[in-house]
Amino acid sequence: MSATPETAPVSPGTGGGPLLEVDGLRVGFATEDGRVQAVDGVDFQLEPGEVLAIVGESGSGKSVTAQTLIGLTRSPNSHIEGSVKLNGEELTTLSEAQLQKVRGRQIAMIFQDPMTSMNPVYTVGRQIIEAIRAHDSKVGKRDAHRQAIELLEAVGIPDADRRVDAYPHEFSGGMRQRAMIAMGLALEPSILIADEPTTALDVTIQAQILDLIQDLNRSRGLATILITHDLGVVAEVADRVLVMYGGKVVERGTLTDIFYDPQHPYTWGLLGSLTRLDQPRPHRLPQISGAPPSLLNLPSGCAFRPRCPHEFGKCKEVPGLEARLPEDPNHRDRCWLTAEQKRRLREVEGRIGLEEPRG
Numbered sequence: 001m002s003a004t005p006e007t008a009p010v011s012p013g014t015g016g017g018p019l020l021e022v023d024g025l026r027v028g029f030a031t032e033d034g035r036v037q038a039v040d041g042v043d044f045q046l047e048p049g050e051v052l053a054i055v056g057e058s059g060s061g062k063s064v065t066a067q068t069l070i071g072l073t074r075s076p077n078s079h080i081e082g083s084v085k086l087n088g089e090e091l092t093t094l095s096e097a098q099l100q101k102v103r104g105r106q107i108a109m110i111f112q113d114p115m116t117s118m119n120p121v122y123t124v125g126r127q128i129i130e131a132i133r134a135h136d137s138k139v140g141k142r143d144a145h146r147q148a149i150e151l152l153e154a155v156g157i158p159d160a161d162r163r164v165d166a167y168p169h170e171f172s173g174g175m176r177q178r179a180m181i182a183m184g185l186a187l188e189p190s191i192l193i194a195d196e197p198t199t200a201l202d203v204t205i206q207a208q209i210l211d212l213i214q215d216l217n218r219s220r221g222l223a224t225i226l227i228t229h230d231l232g233v234v235a236e237v238a239d240r241v242l243v244m245y246g247g248k249v250v251e252r253g254t255l256t257d258i259f260y261d262p263q264h265p266y267t268w269g270l271l272g273s274l275t276r277l278d279q280p281r282p283h284r285l286p287q288i289s290g291a292p293p294s295l296l297n298l299p300s301g302c303a304f305r306p307r308c309p310h311e312f313g314k315c316k317e318v319p320g321l322e323a324r325l326p327e328d329p330n331h332r333d334r335c336w337l338t339a340e341q342k343r344r345l346r347e348v349e350g351r352i353g354l355e356e357p358r359g
C-alpha cells in the first residue's frame, strides 16, 4: 500500500525517513503505591498507508503508548523518555500549543467509546464543522457544512445530509463510531490512531468498522495504528503487528509472521485462545492461565515467566527484543528458547497454542 500525494505529510520530512518513528519510548507514573512503568522501551516505525496493530491483554501499555505519541500522558506524575518523530520532527519536546497543531491535523485519535469524546449537546455536524473551522478559520460555515456531509458519506453514514443535524445519542453505536472516524478525518491527518475502536460493538458492526478502516487506509493512504486486545481483529486488517506484554513489545513482525510463525509463547497463547469456528479447541489448549502481571511488581527476568509452561533456567534473565531467525531480521521476539524449540513447543494437537502449565 502506498500513500497518495493528497495525503503527503504537512511538514516536509527529513527525506525518505518513516512517517512516524518511535525509539526507546518509556512512560512511568508515580502512584501512591509506587512507580508504574506502563511502557518500557517501545520502538516502532510506521510507513504511509500502513496498518500497524498493537495487541495485548488489558494493562499491557497499549493505550499509554498511543496516548504518549500525541502528548496525552504528560502530567506532573508521569515521566516520559525516548523519542517520537513525525516526518523527522521530534514531538516529545514540543510545547502543548505546538502539539495541539499535530493533534487532529497530522495525527487523529479515536477511542473505544465515541460518547466520551463527542459532546452530547451539539449535533454531530456542528462538532465536525467546529473541528474544521478551529484549524482553518478561512473555511466558511457553508463550506464546512458541506465538508461535514461529505465526511459522513465517506464513512458510510446513510442520509448524511439529514443525519448531519442529528445529535450523538440519535446514532446507533456503530454509526457513532463512524461519525467519530469522520471527525478524525476532518483535518486530513496522515495518521489515524484507533484505540479499541470496535470493542464496544457487536460482531457484525465490528466487521463493518474494520472494513471502513481498511477502505480509508487504501483509498487515502491513511497510516493507521490499531490497538486491540483481540488477535481476531488484527487478522482482519493489519500489515504489521506489535505484541505487548507488561509494558514491553514481546514480539513484532508481519501479519504472516505473527499468525504462521509466532515465536513468543505469549503470542501462542493469544493465538490458541482465538475462537475458531472450523475446529474444536484442543483440550490441552486453555485460555492463557494466570493474570497479566502487576506493573508495580513485575517478575524478574522474562515478565511472562509465571504464566509460561516452557520456562527454564535462562528465563531469569531479561530477554532482549531480538531477531532470532537468521532469515528474517525484521521478525523479533523476547524469548530465550531456540527457534527449533519454539517450532516444536508451539504445536499443540495440530494447531498453534500455549500448552497448559506443567505440574
Ligand SMILES: Nc1ncnc2c1ncn2[C@@H]1O[C@H](COP(=O)(O)OP(=O)(O)O)[C@@H](O)[C@H]1O
Pocket: 029, 030, 031, 036, 038, 056, 057, 058, 059, 060, 061, 062, 063, 064, 065, 295
Ligand atoms: N495516569 C496513570 N497513572 C498511573 N497509572 C496509569 C496511568 N495511566 C495508565 N496507567 C497504568 O498503566 C498500565 C497500562 O495501561 P494501558 O496502556 O491503559 O493498558 P492497555 O491499553 O494495554 O489496556 C495500567 O496498569 C494502568 O493502570
Ligand code: SF4
Pocket: 264, 265, 266, 302, 303, 304, 305, 308, 309, 310, 311, 312, 315, 319, 334, 335, 336, 337
Ligand atoms: S523467555 Fe522463558 S519464560 Fe519467557 S516466554 Fe520464553 S520460555 Fe517462557
Ligand SMILES: [Mg+2]
Pocket: 062, 063, 064, 195
Ligand atoms: Mg487500552
